[in-house]
Structure formats: structure tokens, C-alpha cells
Amino acid sequence: MTRPGALVVLEEQAARRPGRRALGVPGGVLRTARPRQWIKNVLVAAAPAAAGQLDSPHTLRQLALVFALFTAAASAVYLVNDARDAVADRAHPQKCHRPVATGQVPVPVAYAVGGLLALLAPLGAALTCNAMTATLLTGYVAMQLAYCVKLKHVLVVDLVVVTAGFLMRAMIGGVALAIPLSRWFLITAGFGALFMVAAKRYSEAVQMEGRGGATRALLDAYTTGYLRFVWQLAAGVAVLAYCMWALESGGMAGGSLLPWRQLSMVPFIGGILRYAVFADRGSAGAPEDVVLHDRALVVIGLVWIALYGLAVADL
Numbered sequence: 001m002t003r004p005g006a007l008v009v010l011e012e013q014a015a016r017r018p019g020r021r022a023l024g025v026p027g028g029v030l031r032t033a034r035p036r037q038w039i040k041n042v043l044v045a046a047a048p049a050a051a052g053q054l055d056s057p058h059t060l061r062q063l064a065l066v067f068a069l070f071t072a073a074a075s076a077v078y079l080v081n082d083a084r085d086a087v088a089d090r091a092h093p094q095k096c097h098r099p100v101a102t103g104q105v106p107v108p109v110a111y112a113v114g115g116l117l118a119l120l121a122p123l124g125a126a127l128t129c130n131a132m133t134a135t136l137l138t139g140y141v142a143m144q145l146a147y148c149v150k151l152k153h154v155l156v157v158d159l160v161v162v163t164a165g166f167l168m169r170a171m172i173g174g175v176a177l178a179i180p181l182s183r184w185f186l187i188t189a190g191f192g193a194l195f196m197v198a199a200k201r202y203s204e205a206v207q208m209e210g211r212g213g214a215t216r217a218l219l220d221a222y223t224t225g226y227l228r229f230v231w232q233l234a235a236g237v238a239v240l241a242y243c244m245w246a247l248e249s250g251g252m253a254g255g256s257l258l259p260w261r262q263l264s265m266v267p268f269i270g271g272i273l274r275y276a277v278f279a280d281r282g283s284a285g286a287p288e289d290v291v292l293h294d295r296a297l298v299v300i301g302l303v304w305i306a307l308y309g310l311a312v313a314d315l
Contacts, residue, residue, distance in 0.1 A: 025106070028099030029113055032082050033075035039288050040169065041070045047174025050185055052312035059177060065128055066176045070169060073121035073137055077144040079114030083107045084148055118145070125176075133176040140168045155221055159197055159230065166193035184245030191238040195272070196287040198231035199279035206282030231279055235272050242268050260311035267304035274300060 044066045048054055054063075082089065082100040089101035099105040118141045126134035143151075147161045170189040174181050205224045246261045274297050278284040291297050 025104065025109060028104035029079070029109070032079050032099050032105055032110060034078050036288070037074065037078075038071050040166070041067050041074065043166065043169035044070055044173040044176075046170040046189065047179055047181055047185065048177055050182075050308075050312075051174070051179050053177065053179060062129070062176055063173055066125075066133070066173055069121050069125050069129075069137060070140075070172060072117045072124070073141050074144075076114045076117035076121065076141060077148065079110045079117070080145060081148045083110035083114065086110075129176045130178070133172060136168060136172050136175055140165065153218060155218060158218055159194065159201065162197045163190060163194040166190075166197070182245060182248065184241050184248060187241035188238055188245055191234045191241060195231050195234035195238055196275070196284070198227055198234055199275070199284040200286065202227035202231055202279060203282045203284045231276075235276060239269055239272055258310075260307050264304055264307040264311060267300050267307065271297060271300045271304065 045054065045063050048059060048063060053059055079100075082098055082105075085095075086100045086107055089095035089098055092101075095101060100107060100110050122134050122138040122141065125137045143161055144165060147158070151161050152158045167186070167190045170193075171181060171186070173179075201219070201222065202224060205219055205222060205227055208219060209224065243265055246265050274294070275284065275290065278290050278294075284290055291301070
């Protein structure tokens with residue numbers, strides 16, 4: 001059967017790109033694993049950092065291992081997703097440049113590497129961490145693969161699954177180190193993630209409004225009003241939960257000069273309000289891009305880290 005003309009053109013264009021041709025299949029596999037997205041996996045340190053347990057070499061080594069395992073699991077999902085969506089991606093103006101879509105990485109290779117990583121990540125967690133860590137990582141992989149196959153086409157469930165992925169990142173470091181997780185920490189992390197996920201969806205919907213051909217299968221099924229409601233609700237719950245978390249200790253701890261934990265509410269709320277500016281404008285894209293490219297957010301984040309660090313240090 002003759003291949004579509006557009007596909008032939010794409011393959012020829014990919015073949016003429018000397019840099020990508022030199023990288024070959026290994027380079028294409030690495031690009032498909034989305035190295036830029038690995039920054040999200042720094043969240044594995046969230047629970048130990050919140051508990052003030054980043055002061056030992058053992059903890060840091062364990063977190064580095066958990067980071068690597070979660071990165072492998074997330075990379076497996078990206079590879080399988082791109083293999084499944086290769087045909088659709090070839091017709092997309094941006095996604096057509098993905099290595100699997102261009103043919104730099106053959107679909108069977110993407111499936112094979114993705115499947116191997118999906119098996120090795122939970123196995124590695126079982127051998128080097130504990131059973132609960134392996135169970136959580138297995139659940140993450142299973143949930144995300146189900147998302148690739150079916151759940152990304154189900155209204156609301158798609159938002160919940162993506163949010164749960166962020167929450168699992170925030171949980172797994174504490175689980176691996178047997179650190180009890182505060183209920184307020186979990187609520188803050190969960191609704192904070194939902195806030196950013198819904199803000200991104202809302203921004204995509206605003207940008208695509210009136211153009212047709214949404215970048216996501218479900219984007220046309222959501223109204224901008226509904227997505228605005230979701231991110232506003234999530235922002236409110238995240239702020240309330242963080243305030244409850246900060247007040248959980250019941251005031252100043254030990255010999256602290258000031259209630260640092262309670263004072264950290266100010267930059268936290270400021271960060272939410274600043275991020276909401278981008279959401280309201282419809283320009284809240286990938287969370288890591290918003291945070292790293294806005295100086296005000298970076299400064300607010302550093303102030304929050306400083307205040308929370310003082311609270312943990314009990315100064």
C-alpha cells in the first residue's frame with residue numbers, strides 16, 4: 001500500500017536533519033523520554049524536605065535512587081504514549097517533530113524500551129527500597145498506561161489521573177524513607193497539583209478557542225468556564241489546606257524566635273496568586289516553564305523555602 005504523501009515528506013525532512021540523524025535511535029529514545037520533564041520528579045524530595053530529614057547522606061542517596069526510579073517509570077509512559085499516538089502525531093503541527101512520529105525511533109523500539117522500563121522501575125524499587133515504594137511505583141505505571149490507552153478520553157478522570165501522578169511524586173520519597181505523611185501535606189500537594197493541571201488545560205482551551213482542532217482529544221468537551229471553576233476551586237482548597245498544615249503545630253515550636261511555619265503562609269499564598277495571573281490570562285503552560293521563567297515566582301519560591309527552612313531548623 002502506498003504511504004500517504006505527508007508521511008513521506010515528514011520522513012524525508014527527518015532524514016535531512018544531520019544532528020538528529022547523527023544521534024540515531026538512542027538519541028531519539030532519550031528525546032522521547034522527555035529530559036525537560038524530569039524536573040517534575042524533584043517532587044520526590046517534597047515529603048522528606050517538609051519533615052526536615054534531608055540532613056543525612058543515607059537520605060540523599062535514597063532520594064537520588066527514588067528520583068532515578070521514578071524518572072524511569074515516567075519515561076516508560078512517554079515512550080508507550082508516543083508509540084500509540086505516532087500516526088496522530090504526524091498530523092499535528094508540533095508533535096510531528098517527535099522522534100517516534102518522524103521515524104527516528106521505530107514504533108516497536110519505543111514499545112520495547114518503554115515496556116522494559118515499566119518492568120524494571122518497580123522491580124528496582126522492590127529490591128532497593130521497600131514493598132510500599134514498589135507498590136506505589138507499580139500503581140503509577142499502571143495508572144499512566146491506562147491513561148494513555150483509555151482514561152485520557154474520559155472527562156474529569158483525565159484531570160484526576162494527571163493530578164494523581166504529581167501527588168504520587170510528592171508521596172514516594174516519604175514512603176521510601178518511612179516518613180509519616182501529614183494529611184494536610186497530602187491535601188495541599190494534591191489540590192496544588194490540580195490547580196496547575198487545570199490552569200494548563202484552561203490556558204490550552206483559551207488559546208484554541210475559535211480555532212478548532214484542539215491539541216487534546218477532550219479539550220473541546222470542556223468549557224473554559226468549567227476549567228476556570230476547577231482551577232479556582234483547587235487554588236482555594238490548596239491555600240486552606242496549607243494554612244491548616246502550617247497551623248497544625250499550634251504556634252511557635254521549641255525555641256523559635258518567630259512562627260516561621262505560619263509566616264511561610266504569606267509567600268505560599270503569594271505564589272498561588274502570582275501563578276493565577278498566568279492562568280487567568282490563559283498563558284499557564286507547562287508548570288515548570290511558568291515557574292522557571294517568571295522572576296517574581298522564583299523570588300517568592302525562594303522566600304518560601306527560606307521561611308520553611310527556618311521552621312524546620314527551629315531557629
